[in-house]
Amino acid sequence: MGGALTRYRVIAWIVGVALVVLVLIGMPLKYAADEPIVVEVVGTAHGWLYMLYLAATFDLGRRVNWPLKRMLLVMLAGTVPFVSFVAERKVTRELAARLGEQIPEPVAAG
Incomplete structure (x- = not known):
C-alpha cells in the first residue's frame, strides 16, 4: 500500500499545481490579455495528468477498500482548485492512522 499512497500523493500535488496555474494564471491571461x-x-497537460490521478486514486482506493462513493469524491478533488491538496493531506493522515505509521512530510529537494 505504501507505493500506491506515494504515487497518489505525488500525482495529487502535480495535478493540484497544474490546476492552480491554469485557473490563476492561464485563465486571466486568456481572457484579460487575449493570450491563450x-x-x-497547461490545460492539455492537466487533462492528461488528471487521467493519471484517476488511475492512482482508483489503485489506492482498491487497495484500502474504500467504498465507491469515497473513491469518487477523492477523484473529484482533482477538479477543484486547491481541493486536491486538502484531499491528499486527509487521505494521508487517515491511512497513516489506520496503519499506525508515521508518514513523512514532503520535503523540498535542495
Whole structure:
C-alpha cells in the first residue's frame, strides 16, 4: 500500500499545481490579455495528468477498500482548485492512522 499512497500523493500535488496555474494564471491571461498559450499548454497537460490521478486514486482506493462513493469524491478533488491538496493531506493522515505509521512530510529537494 505504501507505493500506491506515494504515487497518489505525488500525482495529487502535480495535478493540484497544474490546476492552480491554469485557473490563476492561464485563465486571466486568456481572457484579460487575449493570450491563450498557458491555457493551451497547461490545460492539455492537466487533462492528461488528471487521467493519471484517476488511475492512482482508483489503485489506492482498491487497495484500502474504500467504498465507491469515497473513491469518487477523492477523484473529484482533482477538479477543484486547491481541493486536491486538502484531499491528499486527509487521505494521508487517515491511512497513516489506520496503519499506525508515521508518514513523512514532503520535503523540498535542495
